[in-house]
Amino acid sequence: MKLVKWALVGLLALPALELLAFLAIATLIGALWAALLLVATSFLGIRLLRKFGGEDLARIRDGVASAGLQAIHVEDPAVARTIGALLLALPGFITDALGAALLMPPLRRRIAATLITASRKRSHPAQNKTLDLTPAEWKEEKRDGREDDDASR
Numbered sequence: 001m002k003l004v005k006w007a008l009v010g011l012l013a014l015p016a017l018e019l020l021a022f023l024a025i026a027t028l029i030g031a032l033w034a035a036l037l038l039v040a041t042s043f044l045g046i047r048l049l050r051k052f053g054g055e056d057l058a059r060i061r062d063g064v065a066s067a068g069l070q071a072i073h074v075e076d077p078a079v080a081r082t083i084g085a086l087l088l089a090l091p092g093f094i095t096d097a098l099g100a101a102l103l104m105p106p107l108r109r110r111i112a113a114t115l116i117t118a119s120r121k122r123s124h125p126a127q128n129k130t131l132d133l134t135p136a137e138w139k140e141e142k143r144d145g146r147e148d149d150d151a152s153r
Contacts, residue, residue, distance in 0.1 A: 018092035025093055041096045045088025048081070048103075056082045080108045 026034040056078035080102045087099030101107040 014092075014094065018094055021093040038091050038093070038096075041088055042091050045085050045090070045096075045099060048085035049089060052078075052081050053085060077105075077108070080112070084108075 022034060022038070025037070029037075059078045060082065084099040084102030087095045087102065090096075090099075101111060
């Protein structure tokens with residue numbers, strides 16, 4: 001399935017998964033505590049956006065203005081902090097877990113490495129093994145292993 005389809009399925013499934021996560025947490029710690037935890041993490045996300053958001057968004061905006069979308073790197077702490085704070089500001093335990101992971105440098109690096117590896121695999125599929133060489137970079141060999149000399153022709 002293509003990335004866009006997976007993203008659409010994920011966005012449609014996220015509310016249901018967030019509800020299930022809330023019910024699971026509420027079962028463990030109680031509905032009131034679960035609701036208070038959701039509110040607290042949302043306030044934390046908003047606070048982080050106020051603290052870092054303006055500065056980080058300005059850096060991202062300047063990079064995009066100068067180099068386009070290629071300026072946005074997943075491993076850039078400004079990008080990760082901004083996305084992490086946004087995810088924390090959204091109500092839900094799944095988005096809170098993802099946002100908290102992006103705010104922790106070791107997990108951020110691991111997530112960035114995983115996303116970079118996945119994007120390289122997608123942009124350079126293993127089935128495409130075509131190698132482009134100039135005529136000076138290759139030599140034709142005969143079946144018995146001897147090189148075919150172009151001067152002998």
